[in-house]
Amino acid sequence: MPSSDVTLSQQDAQTILNESYLEVRSKMLEIAAALDRMQSAPGGDGLGDSDKRIQLDQAIEILASDDPDRAARLQFLFSRPYDAQWREKMEL
């Protein structure tokens, strides 16, 4: 299986940046506005302890990182971890 730095992409990075800039900008604004909305709502100060809020912060860290495979790493963040003992636990 090719790693993420092996790609059949026909476009250079500058082209992809130019084409996706407005869409990504828009999605980032949606995220920023949603976080503002949570913070300013009643109970917003205590939200930082909730699992979902912590998970969103971890997701933002992944987006901001320089490592590749951000989409896959986000998927793993939002997934239950694999339990290799599932068969024994289910007695199957």
Add this chain to the structure above:
Amino acid sequence: MDYIDPHIHMVSRITDDYETLARMGCVAISEPAFWAGFDRGTVDGFRDYFRQLTEVEPRRAAQYGIQHYTWLCINAKEAENVSLSRDVIQMIPEFLDQPNVLGIGEIGLNKNTKNEATVFLEHLDLAAKYNQPILIHTPHLEDKYQGTRMILDMLQSDTRLDADRVLVDHVEEHTIDEVLDRGFWAGMTLYPVTKCTPQRAADMIERTGGERLLANSAGDWGPSKPTAVPDLIFELRRRGHSESLIRKVVYENPLEFFSRSKNFNFNPRA
């Protein structure tokens, strides 16, 4: 470009959709048995559903020049009723010789429960006994990774099954490598909100090269877009990919995988 949608639930779609698909270049579809939006209560309810899949939908599709194929099973969402599931599994062989039946599917897991796994294993046994290809549904959201791994574990523990005759559907960025690395076919589902966008599917094609990779709309009664595969074609063309790569994913790969079924008698457009 002629294309094949390897996973679409046309019983839930209106006839106009067949016409639209045909206009977009769709020449064949395969329709896995799935959940109707409610739990069916009797084996005869499934028998009628299988008649719809093997008798009614092929005729409806043929009016628009689309060849209709299907897969039979009881869906994971209904597997909590193990007794009914066993009755349905016992009844399925009545239909396996129908000319448009490609195999067993879409079987899989939903919430990764013991009952779902039990019924999945019994479907695998049915497929092995009748030498049928398999089409697999993987769970959604946070359950997808664990469920996909469980499914792959169960498939590989049955030595009668050939990975080359199994399509694992609804793969995303965190499951596609494991499915392909273990020798299975992988399907990407293009949904408007959940699952995968045409852009992300194009990314995965670029990263893997498109070998043993299929793309489908999984159009059904919920929010979905039956013309999602042409959206992927458009995205790949927009990125400058060759017609040969696009055709491989949306036409040749489905043909190659479906040819694992003795019932697949596709007639290409002249």
